[in-house]
Amino acid sequence: MSILPGLTELTPELYLDVNKTHQLTLKESTEWKIDIPTSSKLTIKIRSGIAEIFGTELANDIEYVFTNWKISLLAVEDVILEWKCPDISGNKALIIQQNTTSKFVYNLHFALDKLRTASFNGPRIMIVGDTNSGKTALCRTLCSYAIKNMPYQPLFINLNPNEGIFTPPGCLSATPISDLLEVQAQTWGQSMTSGATVLHNKQPIVKNFGLEEVTKNKPLYLNCIDQLAKDVNERLQNDVIVQRSGCIINTPPLSQFYDNATNQYDSYDGLLKIIQCLNIGIVVILTNDTDEEQEKEKINKLFDKLKSIIDQNSIIRFPKLSGRFQDADDTYKRSLQRAAIREYFYGTPRTVLSPYAAGADFDEIVIWKSMELNVNMQQDMINPFQLESVPIEANVLQHALVAITYADRKASSEEVSKAPILGFGLITEVNEKRRKIWVLLPVPGRVPNKAIILTSYRYLE
Amino acid sequence: TGGATTTSTAKNIQSRNWYLHDTQWVKFNDDEIVSLKSSSNKQQD
Ligand SMILES: Nc1ncnc2c1ncn2[C@@H]1O[C@H](COP(=O)(O)OP(=O)(O)OP(=O)(O)O)[C@@H](O)[C@H]1O
Ligand SMILES: [Mg+2]
Numbered sequence: 001m002s003i004l005p006g007l008t009e010l011t012p013e014l015y016l017d018v019n020k021t022h023q024l025t026l027k028e029s030t031e032w033k034i035d036i037p038t039s040s041k042l043t044i045k046i047r048s049g050i051a052e053i054f055g056t057e058l059a060n061d062i063e064y065v066f067t068n069w070k071i072s073l074l075a076v077e078d079v080i081l082e083w084k085c086p087d088i089s090g091n092k093a094l095i096i097q098q099n100t101t102s103k104f105v106y107n108l109h110f111a112l113d114k115l116r117t118a119s120f121n122g123p124r125i126m127i128v129g130d131t132n133s134g135k136t137a138l139c140r141t142l143c144s145y146a147i148k149n150m151p152y153q154p155l156f157i158n159l160n161p162n163e164g165i166f167t168p169p170g171c172l173s174a175t176p177i178s179d180l181l182e183v184q185a186q187t188w189g190q191s192m193t194s195g196a197t198v199l200h201n202k203q204p205i206v207k208n209f210g211l212e213e214v215t216k217n218k219p220l221y222l223n224c225i226d227q228l229a230k231d232v233n234e235r236l237q238n239d240v241i242v243q244r245s246g247c248i249i250n251t252p253p254l255s256q257f258y259d260n261a262t263n264q265y266d267s268y269d270g271l272l273k274i275i276q277c278l279n280i281g282i283v284v285i286l287t288n289d290t291d292e293e294q295e296k297e298k299i300n301k302l303f304d305k306l307k308s309i310i311d312q313n314s315i316i317r318f319p320k321l322s323g324r325f326q327d328a329d330d331t332y333k334r335s336l337q338r339a340a341i342r343e344y345f346y347g348t349p350r351t352v353l354s355p356y357a358a359g360a361d362f363d364e365i366v367i368w369k370s371m372e373l374n375v376n377m378q379q380d381m382i383n384p385f386q387l388e389s390v391p392i393e394a395n396v397l398q399h400a401l402v403a404i405t406y407a408d409r410k411a412s413s414e415e416v417s418k419a420p421i422l423g424f425g426l427i428t429e430v431n432e433k434r435r436k437i438w439v440l441l442p443v444p445g446r447v448p449n450k451a452i453i454l455t456s457y458r459y460l461e
Numbered sequence: 462t463g464g465a466t467t468t469s470t471a472k473n474i475q476s477r478n479w480y481l482h483d484t485q486w487v488k489f490n491d492d493e494i495v496s497l498k499s500s501s502n503k504q505q506d
Contacts, residue, residue: 153491178491192494195475200494205486234487242491344477353476406482420483442477 021084022091026051026075029102031323033072033095038335040087042066049079055105055141056183057148064184065349068335072323074099100322105138108284108318109145112246116152122246124279128271128302129286131253132328134321136163138286139250140188143177152245153178155232156188159225159274160252161209162333164340166191166202168401168424170211170455172224174232175204176242182348187340190351197351205231206421208403209370210455214256214270216372219384222273227418229277249280254302268305275309282314286321341401341459344424345442355440357428360447362392362435366409367402368416369454387413390454392437394430401426401457402439409449416451425452426459 026032026049036042044064051058052074058064088094115123125142127135139156146154157174158165165188166175175191179200182189192201207224214221236243257270275283283306287299306315347353368387390396407419425447426440439447481489 176491178494190477191480192478193475194478197475203481203486203489203491203494205483206480231483231487235489238488239490347475347477351475355476421480423477423479443479444476 019084019086021082023047024081024083024091024094026073026079026081026096028075028077029099030096031072031074031099033070033097033323033325034066035070035325036066036068036085037087038068040067040085042083042085042088044073045082047080047082049081050076051079051081052076052144053183054137054181055144056181058183066184068339069186070325070328070332072099074102074323097322101134101319102322104318105141105321106145108316109142112142112146113150116146116150116244116246120240120244122152122154122244123282124247124249125282125284126249126251126275126278126280127284127286128251128254129320131255132324132326133253133286134324135253135286136160136165136250137321137324138284138318139248140181142248143188144181146245146248147177147180151241153239153241154245155236155242155247157228157232157247157249157278160250161214161221162212162252162337163250164337164344165250166204167206168341168344168457169337170209170401170457171403171421172207172209172221172228173204174228174235174247175202176235176239177202185343185348186336187343190343190347193347193351193353205235208405208421208453208455210403210453210457211370211372212456214252217370217384218270219373220370222270223385225274226277229279232278247278247280249274249278254298268302271302272305272309275306281310282316283310284316284318286318288320337457338459341424341426341457345426345440353442355426355442356444357438358441358445358447359436359438362437364409364449365392365437365447365452367392367397367452367454368413385414385417387417387453389413392430394432397427397430397437397454399427399458399460401455401459403453403455404448405451405453407451409451411451416453419451422448422450428461 046058046060053071112123127138129135143154143156146152153176155174155176159172161170161172163169167173182199189199190197190201191204207228209221209224211217257268290296303315345355367390369390371384371386371388373384402425404422404425405416405419406422407416423442428440429438
């Protein structure tokens with residue numbers, strides 16, 4: 001790590017003053033990798049210069065607050081900033097490094113912009129790669145750049161159920177990006193609320209997968225994408241701005257396309273199916289050069305597979321993003337999922353939402369659950385889309401996130417599995433003695449008289 | 462300047478909406494969404 005301006009003028013801190021404001025200078029095209037300790041709070045104020053987080057610029061002299069997050073702040077030009085965090089001891093402990101990939105990101109963005117000018121039918125680009133390679137970060141940056149200087153509205157499509165982007169986790173979604181992203185939000189911003197907000201809300205469409213791992217029921221996962229693609233394609237036909245702006249598609253880690261049964265990658269058939277139903281024209285593979293034979297082979301095989309359905313020149317090898325945190329583990333990802341659930345019900349400090357607790361009798365509620373496949377099941381004997389009925393019991397339902405469908409409470413399993421999603425609820429209490437259940441709802445009123453699907457996600461208040 | 466990112470604006474209590482039905486979403490146009498600021502509030506010029 002290089003010696004940086006700003007470090008030398010610091011004197012040893014004899015007293016740990018939690019409210020101490022530090023000044024930091026960042027040279028152009030360096031990045032500050034910040035791992036904000038759990039339950040801590042980091043405040044940043046840019047005094048001069050342009051700094052970005054995931055492609056969104058921070059305004060000067062405005063205080064930004066970040067919690068429980070791993071971010072990299074990129075100095076697009078020389079930056080002077082102030083920061084405050086009681087749990088980071090001083091500038092000496094900071095990780096500041098040269099950013100090596102932002103030039104490639106710009107080039108990719110400009111190439112996409114060219115395609116947007118050239119055709120009514122904008123580029124549809126999908127990002128793939130291993131876990132923590134920077135897929136989500138790249139998608140977010142490309143979305144941000146797309147709307148920066150032009151009135152485009154790219155459609156962001158999230159196919160990773162483990163991430164809650166504009167939505168709680170567990171679902172697949174598509175959201176037109178028609179206004180700035182909220183730089184302080186892990187969820188990128190808010191979905192629609194009952195009033196006007198500072199940044200305008202986004203309007204996602206949501207398909208409930210509900211399980212954590214794609215591999216738990218891949219046919220169901222691909223079926224959700226098929227349903228999503230139908231709506232996406234129809235929206236694009238109706239919406240010239242979105243159509244021209246194109247689609248930016250986030251995917252789960254490549255390992256999710258691994259077939260446990262045969263201990264082999266499923267020849268990436270899942271990915272090919274996604275490319276076909278969403279009509280994807282460009283695939284970016286985040287991968288670094290490696291000497292490891294197995295890795296090489298995996299990527300080569302992917303490349304060959306992709307070549308069979310899209311133009312070779314539209315398959316782009318791209319380095320893993322330089323600001324990424326390779327150590328973002330499951331515990332951290334779960335904390336992000338919980339944050340996304342909390343935000344769906346309670347909003348953010350800037351836009352506080354008030355959810356409603358509604359009670360219902362056991363016999364006023366019908367709950368279904370997606371099937372989890374396992375190797376021992378006779379694959380041809382079962383229908384993977386079939387929903388299973390869930391008993392109303394505290395140990396199954398307590399603290400569960402549930403998807404509320406548009407299907408009537410008494411609808412058949414088949415109707416429910418095809419129904420659009422109205423929203424989510426959180427089961428806060430199941431009282432078996434009084435046969436009463438309490439559900440936290442985002443919208444005032446009674447528990448909707450609709451069929452409900454249990455997800456694998458839990459949230460303890 | 463960057464009014465879009467002020468942290469101290471009034472906290473207005475509100476609630477989230479249900480998602481649109483698929484048949485509404487496919488016909489929706491984001492320009493119908495109202496915000497306090499217009500989408501032209503780029504943080505700097
Ligand atoms: N500028 C940056 N570029 C890339 N990653 C960053 C950056 N800043 C922070 N990160 C962090 O690096 C980690 C990995 O990045 P990201 O989530 O984009 O990877 P991913 O490929 O989407 O991983 P997964 O497949 O698990 O979803 C995340 O914790 C992210 O917050
Ligand atoms: Mg990701």
